[in-house]
Amino acid sequence: MSNVTAITGFAHLHDLPCYLLSFGEAKVVVSSYGAQVLSYQPKPDQELLWLSPLAVWQQQQPIRGGVPVCWPWFGSADSKLNPQQQSLPNHGLVRTRHWTLQQSRVTADYSELCLSVQVKEFPYQAKSTPTNKAEPTKTTELLLSLRLTATSLSINLSCEQSLLQQAALHSYFKVDNLAQTQVNGIGEHYRDKVLQNRLVTADPDLRFNKEIDRIYSHAAAELALNSALHQVAITQQGFDSTVVWNPGEARSATIADLAKDSYQQFVCVESARLDLSSEAPLCLTQFISLQQS
Numbered sequence: 552m553s554n555v556t557a558i559t560g561f562a563h564l565h566d567l568p569c570y571l572l573s574f575g576e577a578k579v580v581v582s583s584y585g586a587q588v589l590s591y592q593p594k595p596d597q598e599l600l601w602l603s604p605l606a607v608w609q610q611q612q613p614i615r616g617g618v619p620v621c622w623p624w625f626g627s628a629d630s631k632l633n634p635q636q637q638s639l640p641n642h643g644l645v646r647t648r649h650w651t652l653q654q655s656r657v658t659a660d661y662s663e664l665c666l667s668v669q670v671k672e673f674p675y676q677a678k679s680t681p682t683n684k685a686e687p688t689k690t691t692e693l694l695l696s697l698r699l700t701a702t703s704l705s706i707n708l709s710c711e712q713s714l715l716q717q718a719a720l721h722s723y724f725k726v727d728n729l730a731q732t733q734v735n736g737i738g739e740h741y742r743d744k745v746l747q748n749r750l751v752t753a754d755p756d757l758r759f760n761k762e763i764d765r766i767y768s769h770a771a772a773e774l775a776l777n778s779a780l781h782q783v784a785i786t787q788q789g790f791d792s793t794v795v796w797n798p799g800e801a802r803s804a805t806i807a808d809l810a811k812d813s814y815q816q817f818v819c820v821e822s823a824r825l826d827l828s829s830e831a832p833l834c835l836t837q838f839i840s841l842q843q844s
């Protein structure tokens with residue numbers, strides 16, 4: 552039996568083209584729109600990810616929830632990536648693109664699949680003109696590979712091309728009671744986006760009692776997300792920053808695809824590469840595994 556099935560629709564997104572990846576009892580659903588993982592259940596009825604009941608798709612609207620792929624920039628594009636100050640979408644170009652299934656396989660230890668997208672229209676790549684000898688804009692391939700074992704999911708985003716690029720795996724984790732939720736071991740120093748990027752030092756165990764939008768540039772590779780619902784281990788590779796986001800009540804009310812109390816049901820722990828000082832190829836991974844429920 553194949554370990555990958557093409558399905559149409561997930562949750563209330565009835566017409567969304569998706570793939571179901573399975574390994575034993577473990578299941579993952581990934582949308583081909585945005586290559587966005589929408590659901591990860593290591594066991595039946597044990598959902599680790601959160602999808603907004605008000606999420607929509609199509610018409611350049613990214614899906615709110617799951618694991619959005621941010622690339623080749625994170626947030627609003629840095630001026631290095633947007634030299635002409637164009638109006639560009641938040642979090643890059645690929646959340647609203649249709650990706651293609653490139654390969655899948657199953658072994659005794661895991662199932663995996665790989666989706667790809669080709670991107671040409673970078674706002675910051677030189678185009679050749681009669682006076683400018685730069686190479687014509689090349690097509691760049693971005694790959695998202697998922698490997699599902701009996702106990703973990705690994706999500707890998709890669710681009711072999713040397714290129715100025717930022718990236719993030721912007722995971723929305725499902726939690727039960729925000730007041731009892733913590734991210735442990737993340738580190739003490741962060742830039743606070745709520746306080747105009749001020750550098751802040753705080754308790755290494757992060758709690759959620761207000762709007763949180765933080766960039767930890769020296770985060771540990773191994774984090775623990777503890778909530779009343781479960782304990783999840785998050786391990787990161789190829790990252791230089793970890794972003795933690797929860798909009799809190801007031802900010803949440805300004806976001807159309809979040810219901811009134813939705814902010815109480817998720818926290819985002821995002822493995823990111825944000826440094827723009829090198830053009831190294833990209834290989835960014837987030838491993839997710841349920842420790843206890």
Ligand SMILES: O=P(O)(O)OC[C@H]1O[C@H](O)[C@H](O)[C@@H](O)[C@@H]1O
Pocket residue numbers: 626641642744764765794795796819821
């Ligand atoms: O609304 P989105 O474009 O999906 O962005 C949602 C959030 O993503 C990240 O966590 C950023 O740090 C936040 O500043 C942003 O609000």
